[in-house]
Amino acid sequence: MTQLSTADLYDEHGEQLRSVSLQFQNLGGMSGFSGPVRTVRCFQDNALVRQQLQTPGDGAVLVIDGGGSLETALVGDIIASLAVDNGWAGLIVHGAIRDRVAIGTLPLGVKALGSNPAKSSKTGAGEVDVPVEIAGVVFRPGATVWCDDDGILVEA
Numbered sequence: 001m002t003q004l005s006t007a008d009l010y011d012e013h014g015e016q017l018r019s020v021s022l023q024f025q026n027l028g029g030m031s032g033f034s035g036p037v038r039t040v041r042c043f044q045d046n047a048l049v050r051q052q053l054q055t056p057g058d059g060a061v062l063v064i065d066g067g068g069s070l071e072t073a074l075v076g077d078i079i080a081s082l083a084v085d086n087g088w089a090g091l092i093v094h095g096a097i098r099d100r101v102a103i104g105t106l107p108l109g110v111k112a113l114g115s116n117p118a119k120s121s122k123t124g125a126g127e128v129d130v131p132v133e134i135a136g137v138v139f140r141p142g143a144t145v146w147c148d149d150d151g152i153l154v155e156a
């Protein structure tokens, strides 16, 4: 069954949804994906991202608030493959990824601002499953998020 488009969803339930106006790129092998929100907040450090994606995703979408930094990649093909292997539906990266060609072949939704080959530090700094805000839209852990080529909608 194909997922309802975000535009149709907005027409039917817009009053209960927030739409992200920031223009993310669709960089995964699946452009349409949805699921419950899980979160990581981190800045140029991706140890917590890897740690979370090593655990069962049960169809969730990991929203990574990297503060919008494009200086280092928070996800590469190895971390993205962990997400596939552990049953995550997708990633929304408010920041950069790398290995974009390989990530584009994976059965995973990946939205990110762009790419940069520079790697992130791995100290584990950051927070997990806290509400995060991207371009004025709050992503609460457990809220449902829907993504496709048009954009990102999340339950208010």
Ligand SMILES: O=C([O-])CC(=O)C(=O)O
Pocket (backbone or CB within 6 Å): 046, 073, 074, 075, 076, 077, 078, 079, 080, 098, 099, 119, 120
């Ligand atoms: O290890 C990293 O920082 C990210 C990466 O390159 C990968 O996931 O392949």
